[in-house]
Amino acid sequence: MSILASSFHEGPLLDKYNNLLISHERYRAMFDNIPLAYMSMNENAAIIDFNNAFSELTGYSCEEVYMKPFSFFLYDKKDIEYHVNVTFPRFKRNGFARNQPWKLKHKSGREIYVIVHGNVRYDTDGRFIQTHCLIVDVTEQRLAREECQRAESKAQLILDVISERVTFHDREHHVLWANKNARSNAAPECMPTQQPCVNELDSCDKCPVNRVFKNHQAAFGEVQNQGRLLQVSAYPVLEENGELSGVVQVARDITEQRDLEHELLRLSTSERRRIGSDLHDGVGQELTGLSFLASAMANQLQSRSDPLSELAGKIVETVGRARQRMYNVLQGLSHVPEGPDGLTRALASLQQSVQELYGVACTFHQPQSVLINDDVISAHLFNIASEAVSNAMKYSQCSQLRITLEQTGHWLLLEVQDNGCGIADVSQRRGAMGLKIMQYRATMMGGELKIATGAQGTCISCEVPLTTAGQNGENHEP
Numbered sequence: 001m002s003i004l005a006s007s008f009h010e011g012p013l014l015d016k017y018n019n020l021l022i023s024h025e026r027y028r029a030m031f032d033n034i035p036l037a038y039m040s041m042n043e044n045a046a047i048i049d050f051n052n053a054f055s056e057l058t059g060y061s062c063e064e065v066y067m068k069p070f071s072f073f074l075y076d077k078k079d080i081e082y083h084v085n086v087t088f089p090r091f092k093r094n095g096f097a098r099n100q101p102w103k104l105k106h107k108s109g110r111e112i113y114v115i116v117h118g119n120v121r122y123d124t125d126g127r128f129i130q131t132h133c134l135i136v137d138v139t140e141q142r143l144a145r146e147e148c149q150r151a152e153s154k155a156q157l158i159l160d161v162i163s164e165r166v167t168f169h170d171r172e173h174h175v176l177w178a179n180k181n182a183r184s185n186a187a188p189e190c191m192p193t194q195q196p197c198v199n200e201l202d203s204c205d206k207c208p209v210n211r212v213f214k215n216h217q218a219a220f221g222e223v224q225n226q227g228r229l230l231q232v233s234a235y236p237v238l239e240e241n242g243e244l245s246g247v248v249q250v251a252r253d254i255t256e257q258r259d260l261e262h263e264l265l266r267l268s269t270s271e272r273r274r275i276g277s278d279l280h281d282g283v284g285q286e287l288t289g290l291s292f293l294a295s296a297m298a299n300q301l302q303s304r305s306d307p308l309s310e311l312a313g314k315i316v317e318t319v320g321r322a323r324q325r326m327y328n329v330l331q332g333l334s335h336v337p338e339g340p341d342g343l344t345r346a347l348a349s350l351q352q353s354v355q356e357l358y359g360v361a362c363t364f365h366q367p368q369s370v371l372i373n374d375d376v377i378s379a380h381l382f383n384i385a386s387e388a389v390s391n392a393m394k395y396s397q398c399s400q401l402r403i404t405l406e407q408t409g410h411w412l413l414l415e416v417q418d419n420g421c422g423i424a425d426v427s428q429r430r431g432a433m434g435l436k437i438m439q440y441r442a443t444m445m446g447g448e449l450k451i452a453t454g455a456q457g458t459c460i461s462c463e464v465p466l467t468t469a470g471q472n473g474e475n476h477e478p
């Protein structure tokens with residue numbers, strides 16, 4: 001009877017044991033073949049269990065790994081001390097470890113970067129039994145990140161040594177990044193993310209960065225910042241789907257360059273006027289006296305019916321032509337008369353010349369008297385107007401022309417408008433030398449040249465800040 005009972009109980013127990021053994025073997029096979037490394041440590045931090053992934057990760061065989069202290073696999077001496085004295089005691093005490101970074105040493109000597117996550121197993125009385133740790137190999141990510149950081153450092157170094165100010169604006173117009181030159185020239189409250197605008201103009205529409213945010217196209221211009229003149233180039237940064245990610249701004253300080261150009265032009269204008277004055281007061285007076293003498297001689301010879309009277313008449317005509325040519329030269333040397341109202345008088349003279357030479361109805365409109373104390377600015381504006389009038393006469397086939405000079409807010413506005421056929425392709429015409437020169441002159445004054453064209457004709461306008469134009473601050477009614 002006891003034998004039958006024994007066999008009855010041994011049968012189910014044996015089946016349970018065999019099933020448990022099969023389950024353990026399946027678990028072990030899966031455990032050893034998963035790509036995630038596992039290892040378990042005893043209370044002395046010696047490795048008592050691990051899977052094949054851990055052996056492959058470190059390059060050691062199973063016999064070499066078993067009962068080795070975890071510190072054996074650490075790369076740096078300071079990490080070994082930190083593990084023994086800090087992290088492992090804390091691990092045993094807290095019962096868990098999360099996102100613990102370590103640098104391991106492969107059997108070949110190369111570095112392995114890992115992240116360790118673990119839990120501690122305790123008995124029912126709370127005594128330490130062993131740890132269970134999963135190890136994530138992040139070597140490739142770490143190396144990729146370091147390579148990216150090196151590339152960024154090189155780019156930062158390159159951008160830091162250039163003289164331009166380079167900044168990156170995010171979608172909210174905040175400055176997220178700036179090179180050394182931009183940081184050193186920015187006001188303290190402008191960095192890194194507050195008050196990012198460097199445009200001190202009254203209108204944001206004139207700011208290249210703001211135009212890029214609106215149009216998603218590169219824009220260029222000049223802005224004033226802390227008393228300096230910056231030549232700004234702004235470029236859109238687009239996502240793969242075409243959405244705007246931000247704007248890169250490259251600003252070059254051209255204050256000294258513009259001051260030098262302005263001074264050279266001032267000296268050139270002054271020298272032209274001096275030469276004109278010398279010609280007028282010297283050669284001009286001599287020619288005038290010679291003209292009077294020749295006329296007197298011709299009259300006397302003619303009254304006596306002298307055969308030389310005909311020759312004397314030719315001398316008078318020749319002297320007259322010489323005087324006219326000299327005055328033409330004087331007009332070319334200085335189109336704009338001296339004085340604050342010189343530009344007004346020059347534009348009025350230009351309007352009369354257009355009517356006389358081309359027979360086109362031309363008007364000059366100036367609502368207020370504008371006084372400009374800077375001869376160079378007056379010369380620039382007149383040359384822009386003269387070039388615009390010349391282009392209209394050559395290409396527009398217009399019958400009416402209007403020249404306007406007026407003050408609008410803090411800007412001085414010059415316009416030349418015709419009623420001609422317009423410009424078929426403005427983008428191509430912008431490459432023409434005349435338009436390039438007009439654009440350059442506008443830039444020299446800190447202004448902006450605009451071209452509006454259509455079936456009703458073409459309007460070329462130039463806006464110049466009043467401070468740049470040297471306006472005396474008073475407006476007089478005509």
